[in-house]
Amino acid sequence: MLDDLDYSPLAAPVDPAAALAYARANGDRPALDLACCSFLSALIAAVFSGFLSFPLSMYLADTYPDGGVGIRLLGLLPLAIGLGLVVPVVVLSRKSGRQERINRYRIMQFAVRNGMGYRMKVKDPEHPSGVFDIGTNRCAVDVVSIEGPRPMEIGQYGYTAGYRDGEPFRLAYATTPLDADLDLPHLLLRSRAKRMGTGLKSGKVPSGNPDLRGPGTEAFSVSGPLGRAQEIQALLDRSLFSPDLLARFAEHPVHIELVENRLYFFSPDPLSTTDPDTWRWLLPLLTDTAERLEL
Secondary structure, X not given: OHHHOOOHHHOOOOOHHHHHHHXXXXXXXXXXXXXXXXXXXXXXXXXXXXXXXXXXXXXXXHHOOOOHHHHHHHOOHHHHHHHHHHHHXXXXXXHHHHHHHHXXXXXXXXXXXXXXXXXXXXXXXXXXXXXXXXOEEEEEEEEEEEOOOOOEEEEEEEEEEOOOXXXXXXXXXXXXXXXXXXXXXXXXXXXXXXXXXXXXXXXXXXXXXXXXXXXXXXXXXXEEOOOOHHHHHHHHHOOOOOHHHHHHHHHOOOEEEEEOOEEEEEEOOXXXXXXXXXXXXXXXXXXXXXXXXXX
C-alpha cells in the first residue's frame, strides 16, 4: 500500500466553499473565530491608542487654545492609527484561516483517496506516551490513520502549558503498535539535532539515564529504566542505533519513544501535511524502525 500512494490530492485545486463547508460540518467555527479575533483586536487597539489620544488631545488643546477643531482631531490620530491597524490583522487572520481549511481538506482527500481514515479534530487523544498527558486544552488535528498492513496514526498534537495566559505548544506525531509479545523497556530518545528545539516534554519520563556507548549517543540522549543499561544497549545497537537507521535519522530528525509496545516519532515540524516528500520518508522510516525492533 505504501509503495503506490496517490499524492495528487495534496496539491490539487480546492474549492474554498467546499473546504469551508467541510470545516463547518466537523465542528469548526471560522466565522465566529474571525469575529472574536476582530473584536479583540479592535478592543485592544482602542484601549491602547485611547490612552495615547486623551493626553495628546489635552496637551494640544492647552498649547494651541485657538487651534480649533483641527487641533482636537489631531489628538485623535493615535486612535485612528490603532484602529487602522486592525484591518490588516483581520485580513491576514482571514487569509490564514482560509489556507488552513484548504490544507486540511487536501489532507482529508489524500487520506480518502488512499483508503486511510481522517479526523479533523480529536479532543483529549488517548495514547500511552506521556507527551499526551501534559497541559490543558489537549487536542489532535489532521489525524490520519492507516489500518494495514501495519496500523499507523499520524497527526498534529497541541496543548496549553499553564492555566493563566498559558503558552500553546504544537508537536507532530506518528505512531504504530509493535508485536504484543515483545517486552521492551520504556525508552525516550531525544534527538540532539539543532532544529529539534530544546527537547521533548513528557509526563512519563523514564527514571534513569543509562550509560550507553556508540555513535547513537551522539544523535540521541536516552532516558530509560535504571539498572538495565546492558539490555538497552543491546536493543538499540541492533535496532535504532544501526548505521542505516542512524543515517536516516540524521537526514530526518525525530524524537523517539517506546512505551507499552508502541513506537512514537515526534517532531516540531508537521508530519500530517500537504508536503508529499514528508509522507514519502515518514511512512517507510516508521515501518522500518518498527520492524527492526521486532526482530
